[in-house]
Amino acid sequence: WKPTMITVMLMIFQQFSGINAVMFYLTDIFKDAKTGLSPGVCALLVSVALVIATFISGMVMDRYGRTILLNVSGLGHVITLILMGGFYQIDPAAKWLPVVFLMLFVIFFSFGYGPIPWMIAGEITPNEAKPMVSSIGSSTNWLCVFFTTKFFSLLADAITIQGAYWFFAG
Helix, strand or coil, X not given: CHHHHHHHHXXXXXXXXXXHHHHHCHHHHHHHHCCCCCHHHHHHHHHHHHHHHHHHHHHHHHHHCHHHHHHHHHHHHHHHHHHHHHHHHHCCCCCCHHHHHHXXXXXXXXXXXXXXXXXXXXXXXXXXXXXXXXXHHHHHHHHHHHHHHHHHHHHHHHHCHXXXXXXXXX
16 A cells, blocks of 8 residues: 555646646746747747756666655745746746746656656556556546646636646645
């Protein structure tokens, strides 16, 4: 049961970091932020940062260890989401800030909470339990994806967009 609970909690933390809500709504986020760049270009920049960071993270994973990378990833998520909420709260003149903040957000995600929950699930689970734990973990992950993406816009309408970012930071 311990590997199952660890896997489930990591999957919940992964998705409630807001990664899929942000990625699914990237163009809407950048339209809303009025960055001065095409929302498609901004979304492309964030996506490229995600791909590059994911590639690099695979090379450093064993060097730094899972715990440190998860802690840095989680802290990075919190800081960048707080900054995103702050952007909407104070509406600064530097309209390009959401691009930078969300690029940092996906970079932090790629180094920790993106790949590590999937790796840990396989590493800590005994062979005879892997099919069940993997199924439960994957189901939990996709259920959380559904909830975070389905209710992101409703959450933003209910508690403002900055409130939604702060919710995911929490």
